[in-house]
Amino acid sequence: MIYLDNSATTKVLPCALEAAVNAMTENYGNPAAVHSFGKQANDILENARKDITSALGVKKGTLVFTSGGTESINWAINFAADKNKHKGKHIVSTKIEHAATLETLKALATKGFEVTLVDPERDGSVSLDKIKAAIREDTILLSIMAVCNETGAVLPYADAAKYMKQVNKDAFVHVDGVQGFMKINMPLDNVDFLSISAHKIGGVKGIGALYIRDGVKITPMLHGGYQDMGLRSGTQAVPQMAAFGAAAKYHAEHFAEDTARMDEVRRYCIERLSEIEGSVVAVSEHQAPHVVNVGFKKGRSEVIIRVLSDKGIYVSGGSACAKGKKSHVLLAMNRDPKAIDSSLRISLSEENTKEEIDIFIDTLKMAMKMFR
Ligand code: PLP
Numbered sequence: 621m622i623y624l625d626n627s628a629t630t631k632v633l634p635c636a637l638e639a640a641v642n643a644m645t646e647n648y649g650n651p652a653a654v655h656s657f658g659k660q661a662n663d664i665l666e667n668a669r670k671d672i673t674s675a676l677g678v679k680k681g682t683l684v685f686t687s688g689g690t691e692s693i694n695w696a697i698n699f700a701a702d703k704n705k706h707k708g709k710h711i712v713s714t715k716i717e718h719a720a721t722l723e724t725l726k727a728l729a730t731k732g733f734e735v736t737l738v739d740p741e742r743d744g745s746v747s748l749d750k751i752k753a754a755i756r757e758d759t760i761l762l763s764i765m766a767v768c769n770e771t772g773a774v775l776p777y778a779d780a781a782k783y784m785k786q787v788n789k790d791a792f793v794h795v796d797g798v799q800g801f802m803k804i805n806m807p808l809d810n811v812d813f814l815s816i817s818a819h820k821i822g823g824v825k826g827i828g829a830l831y832i833r834d835g836v837k838i839t840p841m842l843h844g845g846y847q848d849m850g851l852r853s854g855t856q857a858v859p860q861m862a863a864f865g866a867a868a869k870y871h872a873e874h875f876a877e878d879t880a881r882m883d884e885v886r887r888y889c890i891e892r893l894s895e896i897e898g899s900v901v902a903v904s905e906h907q908a909p910h911v912v913n914v915g916f917k918k919g920r921s922e923v924i925i926r927v928l929s930d931k932g933i934y935v936s937g938g939s940a941c942a943k944g945k946k947s948h949v950l951l952a953m954n955r956d957p958k959a960i961d962s963s964l965r966i967s968l969s970e971e972n973t974k975e976e977i978d979i980f981i982d983t984l985k986m987a988m989k990m991f992r
């Protein structure tokens with residue numbers, strides 16, 4: 621099989637699996653227990669926390685484990701809006717955010733918040749000037765993704781965050797770093813919250829984290845036994861945390877060569893896609909190394925995906941969460957309707973090769989012959 625759907629989820633890395641198994645079968649104590657067996661489990665999860673924090677390159681601040689990107693995003697945005705509601709009601713985000721952000725913002729809009737969503741450009745990028753124009757003195761939250769999951773465009777979140785703080789120092793900045801983590805460098809100056817997820821980087825599904833800037837006192841997500849600094853109570857998922865830590869450490873150690881190799885395969889994929897008549901790739905000036913979004917003048921994503929799938933080649937049409945619906949990202953980019961209907965997202969891991977891309981392209985060429 622050829623798996624080209626790594627933005628949807630990834631295979632668990634061997635080191636992550638080993639760490640999880642160890643925490644389930646050897647060091648399986650309750651990390652809150654007083655005895656030394658419990659302490660060993662606690663050491664494992666605290667080491668995982670350190671490994672993720674150092675992969676993020678931050679020295680201060682708090683990293684709280686969550687159930688994934690979606691929970692981290694909901695938590696950060698809802699807290700920021702609630703905390704600042706007496707200072708203003710205006711929130712800025714973009715039209716190309718993940719549903720976890722857009723739906724949370726939609727819920728806040730029903731509670732009286734005013735949400736401005738910045739349009740992307742036709743190539744998938746988001747203009748810093750447009751974000752700046754949307755930001756006002758009464759903007760209390762900027763929530764923006766670092767890398768778009770559908771197109772791989774890198775957003776100017778760092779400059780937007782800086783500007784947000786200049787205009788209103790009390791405003792919060794949340795960054796959805798789910799697709800950026802371990803794919804691009806993500807400096808976190810002026811960022812109050814960063815959401816990340818383990819299953820996008822070779823960890824296990826069902827675990828993520830929220831990084832909280834030093835000095836920000838967030839309201840707990842769950843009350844209970846005071847685990848995870850009292851911010852998210854409940855017996856901690858040590859196996860998942862250990863796997864997340866191991867995956868983050870692995871990627872931090874191999875970052876330069878893996879991202880360079882992925883970028884080479886991505887460029888090769890774009891080059892080969894150009895052989896297909898009518899193909900249009902969405903590429904902006906700054907792209908992450910792992911995502912290619914292509915559309916055609918004819919064809920339907922579901923059909924192409926099925927034909928490829930029958931041959932053991934797995935890609936997606938836009939985001940996996942959007943099942944069947946037209947992509948809100950491609951719509952916002954004003955892509956040609958035919959290109960939207962036929963769009964494919966090819967997303968790479970460090971393991972994908974140019975040979976796999978060759979097989980994918982040959983099969984895709986065959987699939988495209990079905991459409992007249
Ligand atoms: N944000 C982005 C950009 C994503 O790509 C995803 C997952 O597809 C999420 C958030 C949600 O993360 P999770 O699946 O861990 O809830």
